[in-house]
Amino acid sequence: MNAEPRNPEPPSTEPRSNGESRLARGRRALAEIDGEAGHAVVAALADIAPDFATYLFEFPFGDIYSRPGLxxxxxxxxxxxxxxxxxxxxxxxxxxxxxxxxxxxxxxxxxxxxxxxxxxxxxxxxxxxxxxxxxxxxxxxxxAEGVLSEGSPASASPPPGVE
The missing domain is CATH 1.20.1290.10 (AhpD-like)
Incomplete structure (x- = not known):
């Protein structure tokens, strides 16, 4: 039986920070992943839930997306x-x-x-x-103009009753 060698060191669970705050790390990760789209979502929430933007930057993108391993x-x-x-x-x-x-x-x-x-x-x-x-x-x-993709209709909408 060939077992995988055991690594005596557990994997790091710390986000890759380089000394950045969670907020800065999250802003950077979101910009890399979503470009301006993520920031547009945050801006759209500013008038109703401005703190939610901070949560969105810090937790999913500052903590989770910035972890090593994936x-x-x-x-x-x-x-x-x-x-x-x-x-x-x-x-x-x-x-x-x-x-x-x-x-x-x-x-x-x-x-x-x-x-x-x-x-x-x-x-x-x-x-x-x-x-x-x-x-x-x-x-x-x-x-390309005038060319449909591989025999499918030009519309990307699902047929009625599918959604």
Whole structure:
């Protein structure tokens, strides 16, 4: 029996900080992942819940996304899978599909991640996830003028009754 060698040192659980505050680390991570889209969400909440912006920067992006052990690509695969499985987070799923593309995921990797969720979250959740991906892909990668993509209709909207 070939066992994996044991590492006597547990993995680091500290975020990669370089002396940055949680807020600064979160702002940097969010900008790297979502570009201006994440900051637009924060700005949109300023008049109703300004503290929520701080929470959004510090916890998910300053603490979790900044941890060692997974790349941003890996974290976006996990996030896309989780949001797909939830089945009720289409706006956030679209944001993270965009983020996945921003950190180097391919359309095929994103599509396969969503398809995999059919096994664990069911076909309705996977269908909704696929239509969210199709919408993002159509926006990010518009077909050449006058050319439809591989036999599919020009619209990225799901057929009636699917969402």
């Amino acid at each position: 790349t941003l690509r890996d974290r976006e695969i996990a996030t896309i899978a989780a949001l797909t499985a939830m089945g009720n987070a289409a706006p956030q799923l679209r944001v993270h599909i965009e983020a996945g593309l921003n950190v180097g995921l391919t359309r095929e990797e994103i599509t396969e991640t969503v398809v995999q969720m059919a096994v664990y979250a069911g076909f309705p959740a996977a269908l909704n996830g696929l239509f969210a991906a199709k919408e993002v892909f159509a926006r990010r990668f518009p077909p």
